[in-house]
Amino acid sequence: MNFYKTNICANMETITDDYLSALSNRVGAALLSSGLRLAVAESCSGGWISQCVTETAGSSAWFECGFVTYSNAAKQTMLGVPAALLSAYGAVSAEVVVSMTEGALERSGADWALAVSGIAGPSGGSPEKPVGTVWIAWQRRNEAARVLHFTGSGDRHDIRAQTVVQALEGLLAYLTG
Template structure:
């Protein structure tokens, strides 16, 4: 397994920034297990206000509900690390921002917190354009906490580029 390097993530972010700007779109992020890392790599770019609207780091159930409108019933029935939750997160990010495209991530970065059904490294990523349909994908990343988070950021950025 080759981990995404800082340079690779910076390159993906730069490419995404140029693509967003060319599309006259701004990005919003809703991040749980990545802890704001997607927003960080995007805003490391000088002039990122041209394509980055805002980012929300939502670890607790309460924050997911309050900031993104994730329903308590969804969290109770499926848990935070689920397709249903990430779809509500990505939709809520668009509702609560001025952005035209969103990415949301929720997962288990470890080292603890995993289960048989949702082992460490399970990460749901959702993408949505304003006025479009949300898409979500489950990933199973490997490695330590840092490695899982790096892979999450890379997959999120690549998914955004694919959406555009």
């Protein structure tokens, strides 16, 4: 697993519906030009990433499916995340988002999976994992996952929006980089 951390988040003034649409279009074009398909496993974003990509006309050519696994039980049932991982590391961890991408790839025909899990607030944080803590994983089938930890800022909406942007921008970077 390749891992990196950033405290750099998208400026909330730049996260508009038009920006998300353009970002999704770029992701879709990159996937389509390579003949690849995407699966998404979402927790804190609650389906927002899937909604963004399905707003893109023609996304059925490159978007396989989305799993909204908000609870630990859903992560286990829908994606096969081991209870032992959730117990040892918590749902908001590198280990769990990697397990989520692995489960999404295993349960779909997708070539790429991305997964997000975080604490959007306003409650639920701890000293070890404060509100704004987010983990994202990207994984291409038969390759090691890449993982990002970032600390979002602002209110619940802001943190979730930053998560969507980080997830899609990260995927685009891997697809085009």
